[in-house]
Amino acid sequence: MKLRFLSIFAAAALLAACESAPTDTGAKGGAGQTSPAATSGIVKGSKEDFVANVGDRVFFDFDKSSLRADAKATLDKQAAWLKAYPNYAMTVEGHADERGTREYNLALGEKRANAVAEYLKAAGVAAARVKTVSYGKERPVALGSNEAAWSQNRRGVTVLN
Amino acid sequence: MSRIRSLAALAAIFVLGVFVAIPAHAEVRIDITRGQMKPLPIAIPDFAGNSPQDTRIGADISKVVSADLERSGLFKPVDPKAFIQSVASLQVQPRFPDWKAINAEALVQGKVETGADGRVRVEFRLWDVFNEAYMTGWTLSASPQDWRRLSHKVADAIYKRVTGEDGYFDTQIVYIAESGPKNDRKKRLSIMDQDGENHRFLTDGSELVLTPRFSPSSREITYLSYFKGVPRVYIFNLDTGRREALGNFPGMTFAPRFSPDGNKVIFSMAESGNTEIYEMNLLTRQKKQLTFNPAIDTAPRCHAPRRFGRAFAGRRFPGGRPHLGPQWPGSVVFPRVSVR
Numbered sequence: 001m002k003l004r005f006l007s008i009f010a011a012a013a014l015l016a017a018c019e020s021a022p023t024d025t026g027a028k029g030g031a032g033q034t035s036p037a038a039t040s041g042i043v044k045g046s047k048e049d050f051v052a053n054v055g056d057r058v059f060f061d062f063d064k065s066s067l068r069a070d071a072k073a074t075l076d077k078q079a080a081w082l083k084a085y086p087n088y089a090m091t092v093e094g095h096a097d098e099r100g101t102r103e104y105n106l107a108l109g110e111k112r113a114n115a116v117a118e119y120l121k122a123a124g125v126a127a128a129r130v131k132t133v134s135y136g137k138e139r140p141v142a143l144g145s146n147e148a149a150w151s152q153n154r155r156g157v158t159v160l161n
Numbered sequence: 162m163s164r165i166r167s168l169a170a171l172a173a174i175f176v177l178g179v180f181v182a183i184p185a186h187a188e189v190r191i192d193i194t195r196g197q198m199k200p201l202p203i204a205i206p207d208f209a210g211n212s213p214q215d216t217r218i219g220a221d222i223s224k225v226v227s228a229d230l231e232r233s234g235l236f237k238p239v240d241p242k243a244f245i246q247s248v249a250s251l252q253v254q255p256r257f258p259d260w261k262a263i264n265a266e267a268l269v270q271g272k273v274e275t276g277a278d279g280r281v282r283v284e285f286r287l288w289d290v291f292n293e294a295y296m297t298g299w300t301l302s303a304s305p306q307d308w309r310r311l312s313h314k315v316a317d318a319i320y321k322r323v324t325g326e327d328g329y330f331d332t333q334i335v336y337i338a339e340s341g342p343k344n345d346r347k348k349r350l351s352i353m354d355q356d357g358e359n360h361r362f363l364t365d366g367s368e369l370v371l372t373p374r375f376s377p378s379s380r381e382i383t384y385l386s387y388f389k390g391v392p393r394v395y396i397f398n399l400d401t402g403r404r405e406a407l408g409n410f411p412g413m414t415f416a417p418r419f420s421p422d423g424n425k426v427i428f429s430m431a432e433s434g435n436t437e438i439y440e441m442n443l444l445t446r447q448k449k450q451l452t453f454n455p456a457i458d459t460a461p462r463c464h465a466p467r468r469f470g471r472a473f474a475g476r477r478f479p480g481g482r483p484h485l486g487p488q489w490p491g492s493v494v495f496p497r498v499s500v501r
Binding site: 065091102103104106107108110111114115118133134135136138139140141142143 | 390412431
């Protein structure tokens with residue numbers, strides 16, 4: 001009981017942290033829609049700028065690795081930003097929700113990371129800057145076992161190095 | 162018919178799952194109307210020893226053997242407080258009436274001796290108390306720190322003789338120990354004996370590790386590690402403690418399994434959004450691509466019994482059912498091979 005309480009507390013603390021300073025570990029919803037309040041105090045061209053004002057992640061439909069229209073819109077913004085700030089290299093992480101085997105989801109995550117990377121390259125980001133990695137279902141950001149959580153976890157995240 | 166023999170017969174019936182019709186000319190007719198799963202009462206006195214160390218190991222062995230057999234649910238060790246014959250006199254000869262009197266149907270007699278080379282020699286015999294007959298036994302020697310393995314081997318031998326099935330007590334379990342919250346999980350490659358003893362972490366949790374599998378010899382483990390952030394198949398040698406990456410591949414390698422002879426590892430490699438199954442010969446270091454398909458081919462159920470061929474989880478057809486690779490035409494029943 002005490003343990004569960006502690007973990008709830010930890011989750012709450014984590015969420016609170018995300019609210020005040022969005023990072024790439026944050027579970028903030030949406031495909032990185034800019035909120036005016038979040039822009040203040042962020043240096044243009046910084047990693048924080050990329051996460052808060054461009055959106056570092058795109059989401060996928062269940063068991064799919066094809067890019068949705070909203071994902072393509074986010075990736076167009078990402079590509080424009082990345083071309084403006086060519087000093088960053090990046091690792092595109094592919095993630096899956098918790099359904100299915102670990103191994104299948106590793107393959108699915110790789111397909112998703114690859115879809116994002118290929119789109120960025122086609123949009124003009126130099127191929128040498130883009131690496132991919134799949135975490136399968138091992139690194140969820142949302143903890144529930146429902147569609148709300150799963151839809152957050154089926155994602156491709158562009159992490160600047 | 163002694164209880165021991167009937168228990169074996171019963172186990173056989175459960176294994177077959179069928180009732181075999183007795184031929185018409187048989188003299189004895191047995192009607193089995195229901196299963197009887199009453200555990201067999203077995204007496205497991207301390208194994209005898211001549212030195213304090215041997216005596217201590219002997220007592221420890223009998224405790225581990227008792228615990229193994231009791232956990233199987235098929236045996237009920239008799240409380241040692243009820244024993245009439247002493248450990249010392251048992252070494253001379255079992256006094257069967259003494260064991261019948263306390264309703265033990267089987268009796269284990271054992272001895273521990275440390276040799277001049279420092280190795281312990283363990284000897285045991287299993288007796289059928291009601292028929293006053295020897296059932297099985299052996300002598301094995303090992304380093305003193307391996308006394309637990311010797312105990313499990315004693316339990317395996319008893320289990321096999323009584324039930325007719327191989328024992329599973331001398332077994333290790335390799336697994337991923339997970340700790341921490343779901344969104345910040347620490348995962349460590351870990352190993353323990355079947356009874357939870359001798360637990361060890363093999364990796365320190367600084368990197369993500371997944372899907373460990375034993376080699377047929379159980380001396381090697383193949384698994385997926387994100388060492389330095391790159392997901393790769395590794396092989397961990399339990400004897401040397403060394404680990405090595407399996408080859409150098411352009412894409413992520415994962416989902417490894419050993420072949421039954423231990424000479425090959427089958428795994429998946431994902432590259433540019435496509436996953437295929439490969440095989441690597443550990444002796445020649447040659448790799449071979451086994452599937453050629455623009456779909457997810459992974460989770461090889463490596464080397465199932467011959468008639469099943471090799472199969473894997475795939476998305477080649479709707480529903481993600483396991484399918485046989487193109488090289489192995491034929492039908493596949495879900496080929497989940499259980500290896501004891």
